[in-house]
Amino acid sequence: MTAPAAAEPTAADRRRWARYLVEERAEGAVYQKLAARREGEERNILLSLAEAERRHEQHWLDLLGGEPKRLPRAGVRSRLLGWMAGRFGSIFVLALAQSAEARSPYDAEQYATPAMRADEKVHYEVVRGLAARGRRRLSGSFRAAVFGANDGLVSNLALVLGIGATGASSGFVLFSGIAGLLAGALSMGAGEFVSVRSQRELLAATEANDDAVAAVGDLDIDENELALVYRARGMEQEEALERARLIVAAAQAGVRRAATGPVRTHGGEDHDIVGSDWTAAISSFLLFASGAIIPVLPWIFGLQGTAAVVLALILVGIALLTTGAMVGILSGGPPLRRALRQLAIGFGAAAVTYLLGLLFGVGAV
The missing domain is CATH 1.20.1260 (Ferritin)
Incomplete structure (x- = not known):
């Protein structure tokens, strides 16, 4: 050795x-x-x-x-x-x-x-x-969590900075931030509900049932015709023929065999993957709100002007760095690089909105 x-x-x-x-x-x-x-x-x-x-x-x-x-x-x-x-x-x-x-x-x-x-x-x-x-196992839920929280962070930071750049009062900035939080969170929740409900309805419409198998013992057909049912559901020809032979043999013997039941191209497993529409809606609402509340915290605690803006940037920056580093760790990439990328994207979007607020809104409120 x-x-x-x-x-x-x-x-x-x-x-x-x-x-x-x-x-x-x-x-x-x-x-x-x-x-x-x-x-x-x-x-x-x-x-x-x-x-x-x-x-x-x-x-x-x-x-x-x-x-x-x-x-x-x-x-x-x-x-x-x-x-x-x-x-x-x-x-x-x-x-x-x-x-x-x-x-x-x-x-x-x-x-x-x-x-x-x-x-x-x-x-x-x-x-x-x-x-x-x-x-x-984690990709779907983690993607949704990062997307929801980051969307809340960036969109509400951009909103309060853009409103603040117009010269609006601190109270108006706070009101805008809370309104943005609720509007965004409700929009995210409603969107996820419709998306997941539509996916589940689509899967239900394409799901196979037991009708053909239940009737096979009474029909005057051979296994080749029954195989067409399985081929129409996406099975290869040889596999469909073998499944049909097993079902016909079981039906002729008067036995229903669970192992040769209906072929489900999008069965209960797919419904589990899609998840619950209400769960998706509530989680999206909460995730967006958890991110969107952070930029508003300085105004909630009474700060205003430059101090509120600086603290909001610091808090959002920490949150963006954290989520970016977590993405880096999970993806096997360098956490620091992912964190800085997340920070640059978030602050970049907020900076554009702030500049637009300065350009179009000075003195408007």
Whole structure:
């Protein structure tokens, strides 16, 4: 297991090995904690990753000649991951672990074995695969949450800045902000309700039923004709023929077999994916309102003029940076870049509205 040394190890080498040792232990503990919060295949995969980290840990122990009396602390990222894994076990932990695995130091480490270098590359792909599963489960609701909150943040910030630029009083700016919050939140909620209700009605109209299967025992047809029903519902010819044969055989024997029931191209699973119209409407209302209230807070607490504008920009800036960083973590990209992009887009839209307010509204109110 131990790689042959190119030269006599120095004190700096031993300090580096000790650092590798504690990092491998910390990473293994993260995978152990994540596995404890999962079951089935994902749990087994995470336990296998933890076992691989123990092999790497043993490699550095062997080079060090046993457990050192003093060891450095694991890095801030590793400690943060361990803390989060023990309390949340969420997709955010896997996304951060993916970023950590992408930066293996072993490629330039002469005392690491080729197998360890290969392990690290494989670990990155495994963690990325696990994170991708979580992203797929989370993508719809997370997209809606970010979109709703950001829409409220940006649109209401633009509104209050645009109104403020016209020279309106603080009371009028506050009234406009509250009106914008309610109007936007109601619009978002109503839009989501109509969208989801329309999707559910469309799925219901295209959903298959049991009529043809229930009557098959009484009809003077062969399985090839019945297969046309399934082909019309989107099945391939061979699969449709096989399904028809099974149903005809069951009907002739006087048995209804649940396993050969109707083919549903858009069944209950699709309804579950689309979700509830009322849930979508209420959540969209609340998400938009949660973002839209932030730019109005300075005026709610009595500030006015430049102080209110500056505080509104600071609060909205923090919120935009936070949501942008969360998107970056979940997407596996650099959080800082995503955060700055979100900030630039939001402030850019608000700046355009503010300039328009200065251009067209000075002295109008």
